[in-house]
Amino acid sequence: MGATTTAEVGIPTRAAARQYYQREFETLPRERLAALQLERLRGTVRNCHEHVPLHRARLDAAGCGPGDIASLADVEHLPFTQKTDLRDHYPFGLFARPIEELVRLHASSGTTGKPTVVGYTRNDIDTWSDLMARSLAAAGARRGDVVHNAYGYGLFTGGLGAHYGVERLGAVVVPMSGGSTERQIALIVDFGARVLCATPSYALAIAEMAEQQGVDLRASALEIGMFGAEPWSDAMRAEVESRLGIKAIDVYGLSEIMGPGVACECSCQSGLHGWEDHFLFEIIDPDTGRPVPEGKAGELVITTLTKEALPMLRYRTRDITRITTAPCDCGRTHLRILRITGRNDDMLIIRGVNVYPSQVEAVLVGQPGVAPHYQLVVERRGSLDHVTVEAEAQPGVDAAAYDAIAHQVAHHIKSLVGITTDVIVKKPGEIPRSQGKAVRVRDLRKKGV
């Protein structure tokens, strides 16, 4: 099978769920998908062994070469790769191709140490464009759509990743990037955008600003949101959908593996199809490193199957989720990654209870009197960790009611999430708005406060 494209976008049907970009690959029977994965996995192991000293040393130590992969289950014998490996071999140490064969670099800054640098050959960019086009088509976008791209352009993979996908699909990209929210709103309306690409938190900031300006985006041409790059809850989905009058689709990816478009929901909105002809997905127990049975929660681990410049063996994403191979109504055969609860690194342990910010979000959003903007402040009180939830009142709510609202919210968090928190309700606009990835946790413990 070559990298042929069976573009079927632009078909005059509203049966969006069955609108494919690469039908042959997207609907490949699972046994054929597995055979393709096995062949490609051997190729990845060969690429790593031949061209990347770190991988070669680890593969040799594990006694595992390309010739030792007899079945997909053998992936379990391959060594893991982590973000620190990229940092320790900064900038290009994990690249399997010389710089002359690359056409693009991206990087993520992170809070400490060196950035993580990722590189792409022309073929890598080509595959990425196809997978992002696939994702957009799965979301319901089609040829001729105006796609307003509010993901940040630059070293972040969001902007350019979505940009190339939109062009590949044959749709029209508006390369807006983040910021200048008032202008974003004017252009969404004036250009008749049908699709909005943004982080869910920024989409909400756009909705809010539009409401303040008296612009009804629900009456605009917008129909689809391609939202990702940060964890978000179903409650947040319902909120953005109703405020923008759209269908909000979850899109997932990470720069170390490619960028956006590693997985994306179809319009059934029941989990993100992970594009298995290009990636091998596993769920492991983060403590033991052992695989967990299908349907059980654990850490998502991804091996790339076609990447040339930066092949990845069992990359530990730190993202906590579940997968299912059950058939989807859209006809795509690729497994589904269920909503990502959060990152292992963001998990808080409050008096023995494991909590992700998205769980608190799910309680907060939709509470009477409270706006869907929040931050969790974590600090140490004595020997225990303590969380203060900073929420925000909806405009028009009487300040005299803030304490009662806070009390109600704390009660719901206690009963639904199981942790005791202090809740502070702030005035409208007091919680910082994001233009990209929202900051949900302010951890004062790390600053020694």
Ligand code: DLL
């Ligand atoms: O955030 C790529 C991206 C851009 C994805 C635009 C989707 C849309 P990084 O900056 O490397 O890449 O961050 C990757 O973001 O490991 C997750 O923790 C988180 N993340 C990305 N998408 C989702 C999502 C881009 N849909 C990290 N749900 C990942 C939850 C997400 N978390």
